[in-house]
Amino acid sequence: MTTAAVITKPAALRIALAARVLSEVDTGALVAKLGNQLGLPITEEKLAKVTVADLKLILSGEETVEPDVDGASIKLAVRHLWGESGDAENLPPLDVYSDGDLPGSLRVAVASNTEENLDGHFGSCPRFLVYQVGRNDIRLIDARSTLISDDAEDKNVARAELINDCQIVYVQSIGGPAAAKAVRANVHPVKVPEGGKARATLQRLQAVLDAPPPWLAKILGVEAKSLSRFTEAEEE
Structure with a gap:
């Protein structure tokens, strides 16, 4: 049977993009399992009907995927299978910003799969949205593609270096080893499992800047406000 009879070229590209965000998933094994599930030839039309539940079932074999593949990566992989491999046209516009515009502000990265949302896994999101967060303003100053990190020897180290000018990175999920690598790059990871709009999360951060928790x-x-009373007691 020829390659053309097994899978169309556009379908092959979609599967390759899906496998890329699924960490240790072998592309060939994924093609084989999709073929068993969908029937041959594998076409764009068949891939467009794959659901998250279908992909979880396909990935359930030990030979195909690690047992701890996160839900955010699976959802992004399904979008790739559907042909939604890039949404550059849906990127939010950047705000005007020059260094020093917001004195005392924080630089914060957000793992994002779609539009201006916090909906990405640290190790698989296609981009990090970078914000400058001050007490009275939040500005989106950059959108950094993670594509360059995918060919690195250690993808998570490369992703951490991509945002090492940020003090915080908000993610929907992150594994322990990846979190440690972010911390070594002086980026503090914060998990928001429920995800949501990026700016809504940043507004909650903004609200505690005047009375920050210890971290x-x-x-x-x-000094954390919660610790100030102990300092005052010592001074007295």
Whole structure:
């Protein structure tokens, strides 16, 4: 049987993109399992009907995928199978910003799969949205593609280096080893499992800048309000 009879070229590209975001998934094994599930030849039309539940079932074999593949990566992989491999046209517009515009602000990265949403896994999101967050303003200053990190020897180290000018990275999910690599790059990972609009999350961060919890106070280089009463007692 010829390659053309097994899978069309556009379908092969979709599967390759899906496999890329599924970490250790072998592309050939994924093609074989999709072929068993969907029937040959594998076409764009068949891939467009694959659901998240279908892909979870396909990935359930030990030879295909690690048992801890996260839900965010599976959802993104399904979007690739559907042909939604790139949404550059849906990228939010950047705000005007020059260094020093927001004194005392934080630089924050957000793992994003779609539009201006916090809906990405650290190790598989196609981009990080980068914001400057001040007490009275939030500005989107950059959208950094993670494509360059995919060919690195250690993808998670490369992703951490991509945002190492940020103090915080918000993610929908992140594994322990990846979190440690982000911390070594001086980027504090914060998980928001429910995801949501990026700016809504950043507004919650903005609301505590004047009375930061200990972890945020350390990043800001100030004393946490919750600890100030102990300092006052010692001075008395």
